Amino acid sequence: MLRILLIALLAAPGAMAAEAPAAERLLTLAPRGADPGTQCTADATWCVQLGEPAGDSSPPPVLRPGSQARAARAPDDTFAIWPALVTLRDGGFLAGVEVRSSTGYSGGGGSATELQLFHLSSRGEADAKPVLTVPIAGSLMIRACFSERDMRRRRGACHDEYGFSATLTLAPGGTAARPGLVYATKAWAYPRGASRMQDSNEMPPLRQADLVRRRDTTCSFTRRMVFSAAAGEYRPDRPLPDCSDYTVP
Numbered sequence: 203m204l205r206i207l208l209i210a211l212l213a214a215p216g217a218m219a220a221e222a223p224a225a226e227r228l229l230t231l232a233p234r235g236a237d238p239g240t241q242c243t244a245d246a247t248w249c250v251q252l253g254e255p256a257g258d259s260s261p262p263p264v265l266r267p268g269s270q271a272r273a274a275r276a277p278d279d280t281f282a283i284w285p286a287l288v289t290l291r292d293g294g295f296l297a298g299v300e301v302r303s304s305t306g307y308s309g310g311g312g313s314a315t316e317l318q319l320f321h322l323s324s325r326g327e328a329d330a331k332p333v334l335t336v337p338i339a340g341s342l343m344i345r346a347c348f349s350e351r352d353m354r355r356r357r358g359a360c361h362d363e364y365g366f367s368a369t370l371t372l373a374p375g376g377t378a379a380r381p382g383l384v385y386a387t388k389a390w391a392y393p394r395g396a397s398r399m400q401d402s403n404e405m406p407p408l409r410q411a412d413l414v415r416r417r418d419t420t421c422s423f424t425r426r427m428v429f430s431a432a433a434g435e436y437r438p439d440r441p442l443p444d445c446s447d448y449t450v451p
Contacts, residue, residue: 225289225291226288226289226290226291226372226381227288227289227372228286228287228288228371228372229243229244229248229286229287229288229289230243230244230285230286231243231249231250231283231284231285231286231287232244232285234246234249239251239252241283241285243287248287248295250283250284250287250297251283252281252282252283252299279302279304280301280302280303281299281300281301281302282299282300282302283298283299283300284297284298284299284300284317284319286298286370288372288381290380290381292323292324293323293324294321294322294323294324295321295322296319296320296321296322296333296380297319297320297322298317298318298319298320299317299318299320300315300316300317300318300338301315301316301317301318302314302315302316303315303316303451304451305451307344307345308345309345309361310342310343310344310345310361311342311343311451312340312341312342312343312344312364312451313339313340313341313342313451314337314339314340314341314366314449314450314451315337315338315339315340316335316336316337316338316449317334317335317336317337317338317368317370318332318334318335319332319333319334319335319370319436320332320333321333321380329434331434331435332435333380333429333434333435333436334370334383334427334435334436336368336370336385337366337368337445337448337449338367338368338369338370339366339367339368340364340365340366340367340389340448340449340450340451341364341365341366342362342363342364342365342398342448342451343361343362343363343364344361344362344363344364344398345360345361346359346360346361346362346402346403347360347361348403352403354407355407355408356393356402356407356408357407357408357409357410357412357413359392359393359408359413362391362392362393362396362398362402363391363392363396364389364390364391364392364396364398364447364448365388365389365390365391365415365448366387366388366389366421366445366448366449367387367388368385368386368387368388369384369385369386370383370384370385370427371383371384371386372384373426373427379429379431380429380436381429382426382427382428382429383426383427383436384424384425384426384427385424385425385426385427385438386423386424386425387421387422387423387424387445388417388422389417389418389420389421389422389445389448390415390416390417390418390422391415391416391418392413392414392415392416393408393412393413393414393416394411394412394413394414394416395408395412395416396416397447398447399447418445418448420443420445421443421445421447421448423442423443425438425439425440425442426438426439427439
């Protein structure tokens with residue numbers, strides 16, 4: 203886990219803080235100029251950076267005035283800035299780190315991305331742990347042809363493919379402490395009938411009609427995430443299904 207540096211970019215040099223947000227909003231972040239390690243809102247009022255890890259436990263997110271902003275290291279293949287920022291009514295924020303993992307197999311491979319969302323107070327003090335951790339992306343390709351016979355049976359579709367994507371947006375209402383969030387996902391498999399729980403060579407030969415992406419209705423869902431003050435984290439309004447076939451390489 204890496205710390206997130208939330209930086210107020212101010213017009214007045216030496217100012218210690220930007221004006222606190224007056225409402226809950228989800229703001230889009232984009233890279234700041236030639237500095238790929240810093241992402242800012244369109245008006246350049248707020249920026250998010252990834253800090254350096256410190257041993258096994260990472261330091262919490264820190265709020266800094268823009269006069270102290272420095273070029274940040276570029277995100278690597280494991281950690282990246284979630285390209286959004288939520289402003290809260292109490293002057294705090296929700297900012298996130300995308301944690302990526304990948305693996306390779308013979309003739310294939312897979313990757314997955316998990317979002318860790320942190321709360322930052324108006325004073326720049328962060329919670330010790332994420333308030334929400336959810337998968338937001340997954341992509342897998344698994345070899346399914348090992349001979350010319352397999353190629354014929356598979357009609358040339360020699361890989362089983364799996365895809366997963368998710369978005370996190372603001373929901374109307376919520377609690378006094380935190381806004382509600384909407385977690386929406388999409389999952390698909392190719393070709394029709396592909397399953398990580400079944401050997402593709404044991405399945406019947408593919409038909410031309412099977413060479414399509416099949417939407418997984420179980421893992422394509424929408425949940426409202428509600429903040430539990432007692433637990434100190436967001437929880438879904440209904441249990442989440444097991445979608446590890448798409449989110450675990």
